[in-house]
Amino acid sequence: MNKFLTLIRRDIADNRGALVITPIVIAAILLTVTLFATLTGNARFGFDPEDFAAAKQNPGLNSQVIVDTQKGAAVVKRGPDGKVTIITNDGKSKSLDDAIDPKTKAGLEAILPVGTATAAVLPLAIALISILFVLAGALHDERKDRTILFWKSMPVSDLQTTSAKLVSIVGVGLFFALAVTIVLHVAITGLAVATLGNVGITGISAATVFLNATKLWSVLAVGLLIYVGWALPVYGWVTMVSAWAPKMPFVAAFAPLFVVPLVYMAIAYRGDDNDMILNALWEPAGRLIGEPMTDGMSRIVQPSSDNLPTIPVAEILAQLSSSLAQPGFWIGLAVAGGFIYAASEIRRRRAL
Amino acid sequence: MTEVLISAKGLAKNYGKKQALKPTNLEIPAGRIVGVIGANGAGKSTLLNCLLGLSDYEGDLQVMGMNPLMQRAVLMEQVCFIADVATLPRWAKVADLLDWVAGLHPKFDQAKAIARLKTTTVQLDSKIKALSKGMIVQVHLAIALAIDARILVLDEPTLGLDIVNRRGFYDAILSDFFDETRTVIITTHQVDEVEPILSHAIFIRDGAVTLDASMDVVAERFLAVDVLDNQKAEAEALRPLYGRSLLGRTTFVFDGVAPEQLKTFGEPRRVGLADLFVALAQ
Numbered sequence: 194m195n196k197f198l199t200l201i202r203r204d205i206a207d208n209r210g211a212l213v214i215t216p217i218v219i220a221a222i223l224l225t226v227t228l229f230a231t232l233t234g235n236a237r238f239g240f241d242p243e244d245f246a247a248a249k250q251n252p253g254l255n256s257q258v259i260v261d262t263q264k265g266a267a268v269v270k271r272g273p274d275g276k277v278t279i280i281t282n283d284g285k286s287k288s289l290d291d292a293i294d295p296k297t298k299a300g301l302e303a304i305l306p307v308g309t310a311t312a313a314v315l316p317l318a319i320a321l322i323s324i325l326f327v328l329a330g331a332l333h334d335e336r337k338d339r340t341i342l343f344w345k346s347m348p349v350s351d352l353q354t355t356s357a358k359l360v361s362i363v364g365v366g367l368f369f370a371l372a373v374t375i376v377l378h379v380a381i382t383g384l385a386v387a388t389l390g391n392v393g394i395t396g397i398s399a400a401t402v403f404l405n406a407t408k409l410w411s412v413l414a415v416g417l418l419i420y421v422g423w424a425l426p427v428y429g430w431v432t433m434v435s436a437w438a439p440k441m442p443f444v445a446a447f448a449p450l451f452v453v454p455l456v457y458m459a460i461a462y463r464g465d466d467n468d469m470i471l472n473a474l475w476e477p478a479g480r481l482i483g484e485p486m487t488d489g490m491s492r493i494v495q496p497s498s499d500n501l502p503t504i505p506v507a508e509i510l511a512q513l514s515s516s517l518a519q520p521g522f523w524i525g526l527a528v529a530g531g532f533i534y535a536a537s538e539i540r541r542r543r544a545l
Numbered sequence: 546m547t548e549v550l551i552s553a554k555g556l557a558k559n560y561g562k563k564q565a566l567k568p569t570n571l572e573i574p575a576g577r578i579v580g581v582i583g584a585n586g587a588g589k590s591t592l593l594n595c596l597l598g599l600s601d602y603e604g605d606l607q608v609m610g611m612n613p614l615m616q617r618a619v620l621m622e623q624v625c626f627i628a629d630v631a632t633l634p635r636w637a638k639v640a641d642l643l644d645w646v647a648g649l650h651p652k653f654d655q656a657k658a659i660a661r662l663k664t665t666t667v668q669l670d671s672k673i674k675a676l677s678k679g680m681i682v683q684v685h686l687a688i689a690l691a692i693d694a695r696i697l698v699l700d701e702p703t704l705g706l707d708i709v710n711r712r713g714f715y716d717a718i719l720s721d722f723f724d725e726t727r728t729v730i731i732t733t734h735q736v737d738e739v740e741p742i743l744s745h746a747i748f749i750r751d752g753a754v755t756l757d758a759s760m761d762v763v764a765e766r767f768l769a770v771d772v773l774d775n776q777k778a779e780a781e782a783l784r785p786l787y788g789r790s791l792l793g794r795t796t797f798v799f800d801g802v803a804p805e806q807l808k809t810f811g812e813p814r815r816v817g818l819a820d821l822f823v824a825l826a827q
Contacts, residue, residue: 195648196649198648199645202645202648203641203645206636206641207634207637338631338634340633340634342628342632343628343634345617345621346597346624346625346626346628347646347649347650348618348620348650349618349621350617351617351618353618541598541614541617542601542614543600543601
C-alpha cells in the first residue's frame, strides 16, 4: 500500500500542472472576475466602467438603468448607499426589497446556489477534459522521455504502476477539481449573498443558501463518483492506447471512438434512432458525457408541495444511484479491468 | 561452488523480422564484473533489457532463480539498474526522487544516498533538469549505491561524461558496491576505461555472442605479437585472427596458439579488449 501511495504522489507531482495548478488558476480567474464585477457595482444589473468612475468621483450620483417589464418600462435606481429603488411608469416608487415577496425570497435561497454553481463548476468541467489528455500521455510519455527505464528499475509491478496512474489522474485529478469547485462555490455564493444585502434585499438566510449549496455538493460528489464508474471503460481504453501507441496517443485513443460511428453513419445509417450498432458505437462517447446516468434525470430545482423551489437531494441521488442497477455499468467496469490489465501487460513487454 | 546469478539458454529477441539477439547461452556467477562489449546496434542493450525483464524474449532465462519478465517487481529488489544519464525524470526534484525511491524500494537506504550527495555539488532541492550530466550521474549513482542489491547493471552509464566523472563513477562502483557476493554487468563503448576492472568479457556482434570468457582465459587464449615483414608468411601459417601492418612490422593476434610458438617472432603479449574486439570482428 505504501508503494501505491508513493506512486500516486509521484504521478501527482508529474502532472501537477494539469491536475492541481489548472483548476486553481481557473478558480482564481473566475473569483477575481466575480470579485471585480461585484466591487465595481455590477449589482446594479450591468457593468459600466464609466458609471463606476463617475460614482467614485461623485458619491452622491444616482446611476440608473431602464428595464422593460411585461407591465411596461421601469426605472431602476441605485442610491449612494447601494440600495436599489424601482420607479414604475405610473410614477410609483418602491425599494427592491419591497418588490420581492417572501416566497420569491425563499425561492432565491434555493436558486442562488444553483446559479453560482453553474459558474463555479468550471474547474471541474475543464478537469473532466484535461484528464483525458493527461491519461493519454500517462504511459506514452514515460517511454518518450525514457524515464520508464528508471521506474522499471524499481520493484513495482506494471499493474501497480498502471493502476496508480489511473487513480492519481482520474481519481485525485477529478476530486481535487471538485474540492476547488466547492471552495470557489463558497466564495462566489458568499459574494452573491453579500451583494443581495448590499442592494437592500433583506430576509435571505445565508445559512439556508449555504445549506442548499451543501446539498448540491453532495449531489456533485456522488454524481462524480458514479460518472467515473460509467466512464471507467473509456479511461481504461485510453490508458491501454497510451501503453501501446508509438506516437500521438490522444488521437490514437479518441479517433476510433468518434471516427468509427461517423463512418458508420455515413455508410449505413438510415435515420433509425434505434439502430443498435450505431448506439453501441456511440456508447463510449455517451459514457464520457455521462448520458447513461443522467437519462430521465429530473431538474436540480423542483417546486415543493407549497410551490417553493427546492433541491430534492434524496430524489436526485436515488436517480443517480439507480443507474448502478443497469447491467451496462457493471459490464463497463469489467471491460475497464480488462483494458487496465492489457495496458499493464503491454508495459511489461516493452522497454521503450 | 560459486552461485550462478544469471543463466540463459537459447535466449533470443526479435523485433519483427529483425533478430536483435540470436539464441544465446550464458552463465554469470556471483563475484564478477562482466563487460558486455559490442558496436552500436549489436544487441548489448537488448541483452540487458531481457536480463532485467524490461522486454519480452524467447528462450529460458533465470536471474537469481526468477523469470525476469514475469517476476520483475520481485527481482528488482535484488537488481539495480542504471541506464544512460537521460533516464531520471527531469521534472522531479532530487529530494522528491529520493523520497519516492524510499517509498518504492525496501532495500534503499535514503540516509546513505543523502550522505553521498552531500559530498557532491548536487543540491537536494534542485530539479533534475537543472543539473549537469555529471551531477545527474551523481544522483543516479547515489541512488544505486544506496540500494542493497546483488546485481548492478550499467548500460552505457558514463555516456557523455568527462574523464574525471567517468573515472570517479567506476571507482565508486568498485569501492562502494562490489564484493564477492555481488555481480556488476557493464555495457560501454569506453572499453579501455573498464578493462582494468573487468573479470569477464562478453562480445556481441550482430546479435550473436562472439566471445564469453573470463579475463584470465582471454589473457591465456589470445596473444599478440609483432612480426617483421620477413617472418609474415611463417606467422600467417599459424592462422592469426587479425593482422595490422604499421611502420614495417605487422601485429598479429592469435587464438589458442602456445606462447612458445610465438616467441620465434617476438615477445607475445596480452591483447587489449579493444584490439581483441576488432580482431574478432574481422
